[in-house]
Amino acid sequence: MKQTYAIMLVDDDPIFCHLFTKLLEHYPNALLKTSVFKNGEEALQYFRMHQHEQISLPDVIFVDINMPIISGWELMDFLQSESMELIQKIPIYILSSSISLSDKHKINDYSFINDYLTKPIFKKELFEVIDKCLSGLLPHR
């Protein structure tokens, strides 16, 4: 029986969310349950409510940058300023279509971000990331 892991995707693009979810359905090493949050605000509300419930927290988080209401970077700021414990425990990836160098370099401002991934993302690259995260090696920044 495959072990089940929770993946969180914070992105406002419904097409990408659909594709991302479909991709993870084919992950071979575990059963991945993907939760989609349409913007940073929704994700932040969730974290605030469930940060102390280990069972409710995802195992890996993917966050887009450009989103309405609260952007990806703004969400990172909140997580950092509120010193949420989860950021020390859960691997966090930025997943954006932006190829701007300024965006890519900005992850250096947040020590808890594991990496910057660029859309489009395909099965092989995504599964390697998931493998790393689930192998227990992560998070090690």
Next chain:
Amino acid sequence: MMLDQLDLDTTLTALKYILDNSREGIVLCDKDSKIRFVNHEAEVLLSVKKNEWYGKGIATLFQNAFDESEQPIKDADVILNSAISKPTAVEKVIGVQQNGEQKKYWFSLRSKKIKGSNDEFTFVFLARVNHYKQQLLDVQEELEDLNQILSSFDDIVLKVDVEGYILNYWCNDPEHLFFPPDDFLKKNIIDLFPPDFTSKILSLIRKSIRDCVEQEMTYQSPFDQPAKKWYKLLARPIKYQTDKVIVIVSDITENVELKEETLVNEQKFHQVFHSSGIGMALFSLDGKTIKLNKKIKETLGYGSDDLGLHFRDFTHPDDIQHSEYLFESLLNGKISSYVIEKRYTHVDARSIPCLVHTCLITDTRQKPLFILAQVQDLTRFKNSEYVLNQQKKELEAAKISLESELNLLMELNHIVAHNLRAPASNIQMLIRQIVGETDANERHKYLQLLDASGNTLLSLLDNLVELLEIQQSSYFPFELCNIEIITEAIKVKLESDINEKSAIIRTDFKEKMVFFPRLFIENIVQNLLSNTLKYDDPNKRLEIHIKTYLLDGKMHLSIDDNGLYTAISNDDGELLDLKKIFHQERNSRPVGLYIIRRKILSIGGTITFDSDPKTGNTLTIQFPLSTPI
């Protein structure tokens, strides 16, 4: 009966009577100066009793005696004895302190030696002369005072007769004389001075004598040494003397030189005043013009005909109060000068900006005399300053415009780097999915998503192109546009959409003409209308109200609709954040708003957008009234 016929006894009796009753004191001494007789008057005068003094020396009567200069006489015996022993009459004045008194009694002593047949004796006649002595002392004192007064003058005083002879002179310092006294006393001035000079002096002297009136002349020394000095000669008549005058010669060289220096200084001031390159005006202490130079005439148009005008009369009304305050401060001694920029009113009513330096002119005792204002016309400077400011504003506007362009370029770069990549990356991922998908239904879903992603990409590209086109419109010229005609033309263009939505469009153009690039005004109206038509509320019949009006002197255009609520605030951060707006492309109204707002702001106008879920949306544009730079 003759005296010679009297007998000796009668004669002696008569003589004794005469001596005793004489009003003059008489003392008779023998040849040894011993007192033999003292008459009654002498007793009174000398406060002696005659019997007590018989046989004593005459000098014993005059103990504590003083000579005329009030010096004590130590050897009265010798002096008196020698005096009375002389055969000729001797007269002497002597002072005596009697009975220990401080007061001196002054006597005139006159002695006369008489020789008889057997003997000789001397009469000493005494008279009290205190009164005359006092007068003499007074005269001496006056003389001394006069000498002191004379010694305080540097003038030469001459007594000259009608013929021109110099009879006497007074001069404190002989150095001041033209000649040694012996060379000019009793000499005629004709023999002393050149003819031209003496003829004038003689004429003056004779006129003074004839008319009994003081006469005066000023002349320069006829001699080279001392070097060409200046003198004033005053011929003054002498009371009761009809043929003489007093001539007073005063050295006035210093005064003349001072006067000449003053004249030169006045001339210099006059020339500087009138030839000055800046305007100069002299004001009396009550603020009225007393002198205006040529430059003032050139600058402000006021000249000599306008003297007497108060400075208020040609000061700009807005500057009068401050000018008066400073003027008063000068007069009160609070300040000695001031420099201000003020405006004067030209004769032709133009306002002339000037730099004015004003100071108080005083005499040597610091008493205020008048006010001097130096006026520099700043018109050219102000014009240059205005031009420079305009150029500065233009440069600042150009800088802002360039910064805006740069920001836009950076934003566009971001849009291309991110927003356009999002649907493009979706398309690529969808194609991979479609290729690997075997289920027909799933493939169909992916194809639908592919179509949506394609549309999104296309829509974003359209918006981007529109943005760039409108950005380009800043290079179109400003012109007067009739907004009513433009709106009607757009309505025709969008007729099918209007009809489809059964939209009601009302217009109210209180102001029809707006100064703006035509292409851009067309673009604004079309963009606003098409957005409104696109985002109508399906539960309401779309109503649009377009109006123009003037508010605070500026043209306003507003479009109200009852369409869908758009959660966009007027906050610049939101309406001007292109990245955010482009990301909301699924409701593209903000894209249009962003484009319009950006353009309006770039040319000096403002734009506000209010959206209310109940009442709908109102967009108001305020156009800049004047031609933007």
